[in-house]
Amino acid sequence: MKKYISSILVMMCLFNFISIAGASQNNAKQEQKDAWEEAEKAKIVGPTQINLLDQAKITIPAHYEFIPQPQASRVMKSMGNGDCPEMVGFIISDKDNEEWILTIDYTKSGYIKDDEAKNWNADELLTSLKEGTKENNKERKQKGLSELTVNGWVEKPQYDAARHYLIWSIELAARGEKEKTINYNTYALGREGYLTLALVTDLKKIGSEKAIAQNLLAATEFVPGKRYEEFNSLTDNIAEYGLAALVTGVAAKKLGLLAMIAAFCLKFIKLIIIGVGALGVLIVKIFKKKKNEKDSDASETTEL
Incomplete structure (x- = not known):
């Protein structure tokens, strides 16, 4: 019984x-x-110019859609991601054959000195990334996340001193992941902090699609009063870290964010969030699927 x-x-x-x-x-x-x-209701469709807080402006072309806050964060949370308070919004394409997503974050770090870019060594930066990733794997393992391996540069760190732009990207492998995605990281430095424009796409497509991130970076500019060259050493705050930290991840450590596993805070992708790029591609696919379903329903209603 x-x-x-x-x-x-x-x-x-x-x-x-x-x-x-x-x-x-x-x-x-x-x-x-x-x-x-x-x-969908809040999206801003290109071609148009968009304000990025009170810091900068970005011009997006036709077929691009910008999802602002707070709608951008709600989408991320609905897909299982944590808070990403520095996100300004994200951009996607309305073309069916383009399944990338580009997130835009702003970090009020203070003025970042860029003099070290003159002498940095790509091999040394890569070694630092590998060591940092190995250390971070211990924490990822505790949180039930797959371990990561740095395979090498996809784009070695490049700094444009005239425009104050930084670009870099690495290839990583995560245990158990079948599809390889990549985060192509671009930065624009300002007087009080920096913008991160991070493209998430399929590794196989990065050769042709990295131009998307590069073009959007070139279409981004800080407004008067917030520009890098307007820095005033007597009044402005200086960041606790230099330019190389935006590559090696030291910035993330200094900000105490190593425990943060929030997908799409992509400026810290090198040590914290790499391996969730596939989720970004998935979000775009789901968004477009829902849009197509909505358009299909509207069409059927019209025919009736």
Whole structure:
């Protein structure tokens, strides 16, 4: 009798667990749907110029869509990501054959000195990245995340001293990941901090699609009063770290963000969030799928 009752209790617990899991999944899907619908209403379609806080402006071309805050964060959270308070928004393309996403963050770090870029060594920076990634793998393992391996540069660090632009990208491998995605990182330095424009796409497409990030970076400029060259050593704050830190990840350590596993805070991708790029591509696919479904429904309604 006890065995029979125990079996019933196990079945009841299992049924309750399945019911709760099912309800939770339905709630998650509904939240994703609501988040995307809100993003669709808030999107800014190119060609147009967009204000990036009170710091800068970016000009996006036709077929590009900018999702601002707070809608951008709601989308990220609905897909299982944590908070990313420095995100300004993200950009996607409305073309079906383009499944990239470019996030824009602003970090109020203070003025970052760029003099070290004259003498930095790409091999030394890569070694630092590898060592930092190995150390970070210990924390990733504790959190149940797959370990990462740095395979090498996709784009060696390049700094344009005239425009104060930084570009770099590395190839990483994560255990268990079948699809390889990449984060192509670009930065624009300002008087009070820096903007990060990070492109997430398929590694196979980076050769042709990195131009997307480069062009958007070139279309970004700080407004008067916030420009890098307007720095005043008597009044302005200076960052605790230099330019190389935006490559090696020292900036992340100094800001105490090593425990942060929030996808799409991509400026810290080198040590913290690499390996979730596939999620970015997935978000774009889901967004476009929902848009196509919506357009299809509207078409059917019109025909009726």
